[in-house]
Amino acid sequence: xxxxxxxxxxxxxxxxxxxxxxxxxxxxxxxxxxxxxxxxxxxxxxxxxxxxxxxxxxxxxxxxxxxxxxxxxxxxxxxxxxxxxxxxxxxxxxxxxxxxxxxxxxxxxxxxxxxxxxxxxxxxxxxxxxxxxxxxxxxxxxxxxxxxxxxxxxxxxxxxxxxxxxxxxxxxxxxxxxxxxxxxxxxxxxxxxxxxxxxxxxxxxxxxxxxxxxxxxxxxxxxxxxxxxxxx
Numbered sequence: 001x002x003x004x005x006x007x008x009x010x011x012x013x014x015x016x017x018x019x020x021x022x023x024x025x026x027x028x029x030x031x032x033x034x035x036x037x038x039x040x041x042x043x044x045x046x047x048x049x050x051x052x053x054x055x056x057x058x059x060x061x062x063x064x065x066x067x068x069x070x071x072x073x074x075x076x077x078x079x080x081x082x083x084x085x086x087x088x089x090x091x092x093x094x095x096x097x098x099x100x101x102x103x104x105x106x107x108x109x110x111x112x113x114x115x116x117x118x119x120x121x122x123x124x125x126x127x128x129x130x131x132x133x134x135x136x137x138x139x140x141x142x143x144x145x146x147x148x149x150x151x152x153x154x155x156x157x158x159x160x161x162x163x164x165x166x167x168x169x170x171x172x173x174x175x176x177x178x179x180x181x182x183x184x185x186x187x188x189x190x191x192x193x194x195x196x197x198x199x200x201x202x203x204x205x206x207x208x209x210x211x212x213x214x215x216x217x218x219x220x221x222x223x224x225x226x227x228x229x230x231x232x
Contacts, residue, residue, distance in 0.1 A: 018042075018081075018082065018083050018084075019041075019042040019043065019044050019061070019062075019082060020036055020041050020042070020043050020044070020082070020084045020085070020086065021043075021044045021046065021079050021082045021084070021085040021086065021108075022036070022043055022044070022045050022046070022060075022085075022086050022088060023046045023047070023068050023085065023086065023087050023088060023089065023099055024046075024047060024087060024088035024089040024090065024096075024114075025045050025046075025047040025049075025052045025053070025055075025056055025063075025088070026052075026088065026089075026090050028088050028090065028114060028135055029045075029047075029086070029088030029089075029114075030045075030052075030055075030056060030059075032086060032088060033045050033056070033059075033060055034059060034060075037059065037060060037061065042061040042062075043060045043061050043062070044060070044061065044062045044063070044064070044077070044078075044079075044082075045060040045062070045063040045064075046063070046064055046065075046066050046068055046077065047063075047065060047066075048065065048066070048067055048068070048095075049065070050065045053065040064077060068087075068089075068095070068099040068102065069094075069095050069098035069099055069102060070098070070102055071102040071103075071105045071106050074102055074103065074106055075106060079103070079106060079108065080106040080107065080108070082108055083108070083109060083110055084108075084110040084111075084112070085103050085108050085110070085111055085112070086111075086112040086113070086114075087099050087100050087103070087111070087112070087113040087114060087124075087129070088114050089114070090114065090116060091116065093116070093120050093123075096113065096114070096115075096120070096124070097120075097123055097124065097127055100113050100124055100127050100128060100129045101127045101128065103128075104127060104128035104129075109130075110130055110131075111128065111129050111130050111131070112129070112130070112131040112132075112133065113129040113131070113132055113133070114132075114133055114134075114135060115132050115133065115134050116134075116136065118134075121134060138156075141156070142154050142155075142156075145164075145225075150166055150167060150228055150231045151164045151165065151166050151228050152164075152165040152166055152167075152214065153165035156221075157218075160220050160221050160222075161218070161219070161220060161221070162218070162219070162220075162221050162224050163191070163216055163217065163218045163224075164216070164217050164224055164228060165214055165215070165216050165217075166214070166215060166217060166228055166231065167213075167214060167215075167231065168209045168210065168211065168212075168213045168214070168215055169230070169231045170211070172209055173209055173210065173211045174208070174209070174210075174211075175208070175209055176205065176206050176207060176208050176209070177190055177193075177203055177204065177205055177206070177207045177209065178205035178206060180209065182217075182227070186219075186223060186226065186227040186230070187219060187220070187223040188217045188218065188219035188223050188224055188227045189217065189218050189219060190203045190207075190215045190216065190217055191203055191216050191217070191218050192215070192216040193207050193209070193213055193214070193215050193216075194213060194214040194215075195210060195213050196210055196212035196213055200214075200216070203215070203216075
């Protein structure tokens with residue numbers, strides 16, 4: 001995922017506080033807002049469409065219909081007091097950029113914005129978005145890795161460092177992680193193991209690998225990809 005998130009002038013480790021503002025309640029915005037509510041956060045959802053507002057009236061903490069392209073409406077809704085705002089407006093690039101600009105003018109300290117193209121993302125960064133995400137690109141990359149190999153899950157943590165969930169290679173079934181020595185042979189590290197019928201737990205040198213176990217492997221992209229392709 002980190003491949004498709006750009007961070008700009010935000011201190012590492014900054015934690016959110018208070019209500020989260022989600023602007024744009026399309027597929028991405030509504031999913032994000034619902035997940036935040038499930039995590040226990042209060043969410044103010046804002047959308048230009050009255051229909052979408054009605055659809056989310058019972059799902060979010062607060063939801064209102066408003067034009068977010070000027071700081072006047074946002075100020076009236078109390079958004080100036082928010083610590084975190086997420087602009088999830090999709091195809092209307094002008095509204096997306098103007099909304100981010102309005103949030104910057106209000107001094108919101110933690111602004112996330114969805115971009116649909118690289119130029120869109122660069123504009124969002126230049127007008128002041130602190131984080132720019134490319135959800136469609138991230139999902140496309142993730143699915144590409146999953147459907148072309150034996151990976152069960154794929155997460156990019158940085159430009160060249162990934163974690164994948166996969167099966168135990170038959171060549172090391174019955175061995176301990178220490179005996180398998182994957183760091184030496186493939187330059188990857190097993191960070192977690194899920195025994196058959198059990199739950200994920202820490203990987204130790206004396207962890208015995210079973211034929212139906214799952215492992216989470218971390219390493220540089222090329223090394224992890226080569227390791228996954230070598231599974232038999």
